[in-house]
Amino acid sequence: MSDTSHRRERLRERTVTEIKELARAQLVAAGPASISLRAIARDMGMTAAALYRYFPALDALVIDLCTDLYGELRQACEAARDALGPGADAVPRLVAMARELRRWALDHRAEATLIFGPPLPGVEQFHELCVDLEHAGARFGVIFIEPMTELWRDGRLPALGHVDLAHLDRALPNLPDLPVEVAAVFLTSWTRLYGVLAAELFDQLSWTGVDTEPLFEAEIAFFSAQVKPPSVAR
Amino acid sequence: MSDTSHRRERLRERTVTEIKELARAQLVAAGPASISLRAIARDMGMTAAALYRYFPALDALVIDLCTDLYGELRQACEAARDALGPGADAVPRLVAMARELRRWALDHRAEATLIFGPPLPGVEQFHELCVDLEHAGARFGVIFIEPMTELWRDGRLPALGHVDLAHLDRALPNLPDLPVEVAAVFLTSWTRLYGVLAAELFDQLSWTGVDTEPLFEAEIAFFSAQVKPPSVAR
DNA sequence: CAGCTGAGTGAACGGTGTTTACTTTCGCGG
DNA sequence: CCGCGAAAGTAAACACCGTTCACTCAGCTG
The missing domain is CATH 1.10.357.10 (Tetracycline Repressor, domain 2)
Known part of the structure; x- marks a missing residue:
């Protein structure tokens, strides 16, 4: 019940963490203006659209x-x-x-x-x-x-x-x-x-x-x- | 000879001025990150590629x-x-x-x-x-x-x-x-x-x-x- | 008048954020 | 154990972006 939903919740949180880590890597590599959803998704082996399950927009991520x-x-x-x-x-x-x-x-x-x-x-x-x-x-x-x-x-x-x-x-x-x-x-x-x-x-x-x-x-x-x-x- | 080339030169300078004016208008309207060659060209009734006759890149314009x-x-x-x-x-x-x-x-x-x-x-x-x-x-x-x-x-x-x-x-x-x-x-x-x-x-x-x-x-x-x-x- | 030069075009390439409809995956309750 | 439903992810499309390349066209020059 709550244990299992915790599992999914934790998985979700791990994904959010990964997104933010990759966003920060881009920030460090090329400056604030270069944080890109598509590049993050590429690094994660995902589609950019998938990131919208975690953040409503790029602004929110930033x-x-x-x-x-x-x-x-x-x-x-x-x-x-x-x-x-x-x-x-x-x-x-x-x-x-x-x-x-x-x-x-x-x-x-x-x-x-x-x-x-x-x-x-x-x-x-x-x-x-x-x-x-x-x-x-x-x-x-x-x-x-x-x-x-x-x-x-x-x-x-x-x-x-x-x-x-x-x-x-x-x-x-x-x-x-x-x-x-x-x-x-x-x-x-x-x-x-x-x-x-x-x-x-x-x-x-x-x-x-x-x-x-x-x-x-x-x-x-x-x-x-x-x-x-x-x-x-x- | 030099008279006519001066005409061309002045026309060219007028165009450069217009480009910079429009760039500044965009800067004022939406901030430094929003200066866009394509938008400038659109405002001038030109193609973006034409602006490369005046500036080697967007960076140079900025x-x-x-x-x-x-x-x-x-x-x-x-x-x-x-x-x-x-x-x-x-x-x-x-x-x-x-x-x-x-x-x-x-x-x-x-x-x-x-x-x-x-x-x-x-x-x-x-x-x-x-x-x-x-x-x-x-x-x-x-x-x-x-x-x-x-x-x-x-x-x-x-x-x-x-x-x-x-x-x-x-x-x-x-x-x-x-x-x-x-x-x-x-x-x-x-x-x-x-x-x-x-x-x-x-x-x-x-x-x-x-x-x-x-x-x-x-x-x-x-x-x-x-x-x-x-x-x-x- | 012929030719060169500069201005401008159109299409293309690769990149961006975002939306939409669709599919797949997977945990949960019966 | 099984099917339902929600969540996760995908593919395609739209509208932008900078930049390049091949091309046209007008006009000045010799």
């Missing part, structure tokens, strides 16, 4: 892939954070996550381009649906917000004089208890890291011939220097 | 389009800068250009996505060829470098303590006389502006529900505050 990638990236960052040990300060935790973010993105350029680049046609909804906190993209963002909130609670977060806090009162509506100061620090820090990373991923700085790693580290150092040191225990 | 767009953006920024009058200080000039950059990008989202987003397959060479200073992308970057060099000459540029200058000595190889301090300020300032803009263009912040304009203005204000005021004349 969106699923984005969700998986965000999850993978988030777990990688969490692992880097947790490797510091249980009592680690919020600043090293943030630094470790930021560095892991860059490492993962450069180790998986195609995947990073997919989730951090312009949404493919038909995938626009993915980023828009992020409003839900359960959305993989939002869950990823939250792991950076959490240590910043901790810093704020401990009074270690600096006032960003140049950010107009008045316009941020409606930010992060799904985190209603988030102080605007935390929102300001998170948003500016995030866009700065994102700027270096996106410029790197999208070849925007190749004409300068510069090594971008120091630029990324500079933003990390700049953030760290802004935060007050932890109050010495005892 | 690259030409990118060049035009960079030129258009640069001229828009230069116009905003020059509107300040001949004796304007370098900081307001930079601010005016940065604001015009954002205005243009948001007024031309598809075009901005094409030049600031990940290179389309086959267009990777465009960003790589930027090493040439005559390249449209490099020429755009230089208009931001110039006022910064002026600030440095006047001793108004701050030392960015967090940037590792040692790794920047090989930056901007085509501007060999550029001081590393200018390179450092340019690169960090540019990636910060780019970060806000790209996040905005690529829907990376929609889940926060935030108005990104204050974030962009905050980076402008932050830069301006770092620069020493001009020495009072007389």
